[in-house]
Amino acid sequence: MCRQHLLGEHVELHMIVGSALRGRSLAGFVAGGLIETGSLRERHEDLSAEMGRRGYSHRSPLPAVSLEPAGSVPRVAARAELARRCPACRLLQSGGKA
Ligand SMILES: [Zn+2]
Ligand SMILES: [Zn+2]
Numbered sequence: 001m002c003r004q005h006l007l008g009e010h011v012e013l014h015m016i017v018g019s020a021l022r023g024r025s026l027a028g029f030v031a032g033g034l035i036e037t038g039s040l041r042e043r044h045e046d047l048s049a050e051m052g053r054r055g056y057s058h059r060s061p062l063p064a065v066s067l068e069p070a071g072s073v074p075r076v077a078a079r080a081e082l083a084r085r086c087p088a089c090r091l092l093q094s095g096g097k098a
Helices: 003-021 037-053 074-085 087-093
Strands: 031-036
Touching: 003 037, 003 087
Parallel strands: none
Antiparallel strands: none
């Protein structure tokens, strides 16, 4: 995943959790996608670990909040789909540097 998509998806996870913190239902985010709200925290751990490996600063622990309803988050899924089509992401996947 290229820098833009790594950071973009990371910000998006924080936005989703921020919505939940403000008491907004995540129903608008939930539909048939790739990432479950139940694995969103795990996904954030993966992304922040990757940011650390690349030397980007990460000063934003994910606040504790219940993520309801359980389900998938299509906007993140859409970004993952974007990443698959992104030339910079593909370059990285094939061993290049971005
Ligand atoms: Zn974070
Ligand atoms: Zn990309």
